[in-house]
Amino acid sequence: MSLSAPQREAYDREGYLVVDRVLEPARREELSRRVWDLVHAAEEGRQSKERVLFEPGAAAVATAVKPAIRKLSSLVAEGEFFQQIARDPFILDLVAEMTGGAKSIYLYNDQVFLKPAFCGSEKPLHQDNSYFRVTPHSHGVTCWVAIDEATEENGCLNYIPGSHKLGLVKHREIPQTPHHVPDVDFPLGREVPAPVPAGGAVFHHLLCMHSSKANQSPHPRRAWALHYVNGAAACPSRKFEEMFRVR
Ligand SMILES: O=C(O)CCC(=O)C(=O)O
Numbered sequence: 606m607s608l609s610a611p612q613r614e615a616y617d618r619e620g621y622l623v624v625d626r627v628l629e630p631a632r633r634e635e636l637s638r639r640v641w642d643l644v645h646a647a648e649e650g651r652q653s654k655e656r657v658l659f660e661p662g663a664a665a666v667a668t669a670v671k672p673a674i675r676k677l678s679s680l681v682a683e684g685e686f687f688q689q690i691a692r693d694p695f696i697l698d699l700v701a702e703m704t705g706g707a708k709s710i711y712l713y714n715d716q717v718f719l720k721p722a723f724c725g726s727e728k729p730l731h732q733d734n735s736y737f738r739v740t741p742h743s744h745g746v747t748c749w750v751a752i753d754e755a756t757e758e759n760g761c762l763n764y765i766p767g768s769h770k771l772g773l774v775k776h777r778e779i780p781q782t783p784h785h786v787p788d789v790d791f792p793l794g795r796e797v798p799a800p801v802p803a804g805g806a807v808f809h810h811l812l813c814m815h816s817s818k819a820n821q822s823p824h825p826r827r828a829w830a831l832h833y834v835n836g837a838a839a840c841p842s843r844k845f846e847e848m849f850r851v852r
Pocket of ligand 1: 747828
């Protein structure tokens with residue numbers, strides 16, 4: 606299946622699109638279980654350090670005994686189960702359409718974003734392409750799969766509708782953090798929350814501005830972000846040979 610006409614219009618207009626189900630419940634449950642296993646391994650120091658990003662100090666203390674994990678990179682390196690989801694034809698048909706009718710598709714990278722209950726910190730506003738630098742900008746899309754239900758309370762993504770039409774705006778780094786934020790003197794627009802049911806996904810254009818708030822709820826929020834690029838794109842920040850080819 607590919608995009609319906611209203612979905613296509615919504616994606617072109619807003620720069621993002623929520624799809625309520627991309628994973629069948631059994632697959633979502635298996636993904637959830639496997640991701641918890643990887644997170645527990647990381648908490649116990651059984652993951653390579655390069656793949657794990659911890660919550661900043663104060664938030665980690667909030668969990669008292671365990672370090673709180675913020676990000677886990679490259680699930681596709683974990684083998685077939687994850688690779689099959691990354692290659693899921695339903696997801697890839699949508700990705701192909703959203704990236705200019707891609708004939709070949711690569712995974713630029715993939716990462717699980719975690720917001721542990723009560724202490725998951727915010728992700729400030731940004732455009733993904735301020736990190737990736739894929740051109741044309743429309744040749745990439747992020748598919749953010751909600752492993753847990755993502756709500757306003759536990760830190761779903763918030764988007765500025767239509768902000769993908771602004772072009773790539775200047776960003777500045779926030780010192781001592783891994784974050785970039787827009788550095789502009791014009792209004793960017795109002796952020797709108799995009800809740801996603803567990804097993805659903807939100808797809809966003811690499812220029813659509815988004816952020817997520819801290820998780821102050823008792824419910825963890827985990828999402829697997831798959832950043833796809835059309836094989837015809839220019840990608841100066843990473844070689845295609847080093848990426849995982851999905852189609
Ligand atoms: O999951 C989050 O809180 C941030 C995710 C994000 O910025 C992205 O997937 O591009």
